[in-house]
Amino acid sequence: MSEKVHLDQLESEAIYILREVVAKAVNPVMLYSAGKDSSVMVRLAQKAFHPEKIPFPLMHIDTGYKFPEMYDFRDSVCKELQLHLIAEKRGIKGICPRKLGMDKCCQILKTKGLLEALTKYKFDMALGGARREEEKSRAKERIFSVRDKYGQWDPKDQRPELWNLYNTEIGPNQTLRVFPLSNWTEVDIWNYIKQEEIPVVPLYFAKKRRVLIEDNIAIPSKSPDAQEVLCRFRSLGCIPCTGAIISNAINVDDIILEVSATRKSERENRAIDLTNEASMEQKKKEGYF
DSSP states (O other), X not given: OOHHHHHHHHHHHHHHHHHXXXXXXXXXXXXXXXXXXXXXXXXXXXXXXXXXXXXXXXXXXXXXOSOHHHHHHHHHHHHHHTOOEEEEEOOOTTOOHXXXXXXXXXXXXXXXXXXXXXXXXXXXXXXXXXXXXGOGGGGGOOSEEEEOTTSOOOTTSOOOOGGGOOOOOOOTTOEEEEOTTTTOOHHHHHHHHHHHTXXXXXXXXXXXXXXXXXXXXXXXXXXXXXXXXXXXXXXXXXXXXXOBEEOOOOSHHHHHHHHHHOOSOXXXXXXXXXXXXXXXXXXXXHTOO
């Protein structure tokens, strides 16, 4: 199967899922982080509903600790494409995330922030760009994944999705998280970005950055002890817990070659995913995306 045919099949599946959400949801929303997966999701939504505008808002859970480049990119894309953006700002005034602890910080800013925002706007279906290949606990997710009245996820209580038939029914006080990119891989994402010429945050491309090496993770830092190395980010999150990888990939073609050859997870440099008590599965059970 050619790369083009493979991407066309993934695109067709994702567009079908997006249309199912709009057909069945009362009040849907797309979670938007300004990362590469979010950028692909926006392009798919444009294609799914062309020539009309995307029929749901985008929501960014803003922890206040994202990279400046992410905010700039988010605002420019939403302005250019005339997207309805809901920026839900969180924050812990006067407290350093590292002193608070990454686990507690993530729980307050991300998990609680997301749950409160979904409740505030009464969204019944929330679209996200998570992929099964991205992390082992995400491989347990269905494409249409049920959450209880507290927004929590039970990996042992999942609906079957045989023959691409999706159950979109929601019981009292339930909501759905929906993942159109479930069957995509990181290489698929970058090949689609190349095919569609989708702009992405410059942080994904290698350049010299000042970092501190901690537990084999290159954390951006302005410290006098920081060293300047050629690096890039495979996965983007909050600055205190997002590490870079040593790389000389300066364009999309370079990234495709690099990602195709690696055997390590793209989230290996996300410090928040490396602690037992803040594992992705536990965070998802609590309501994290």
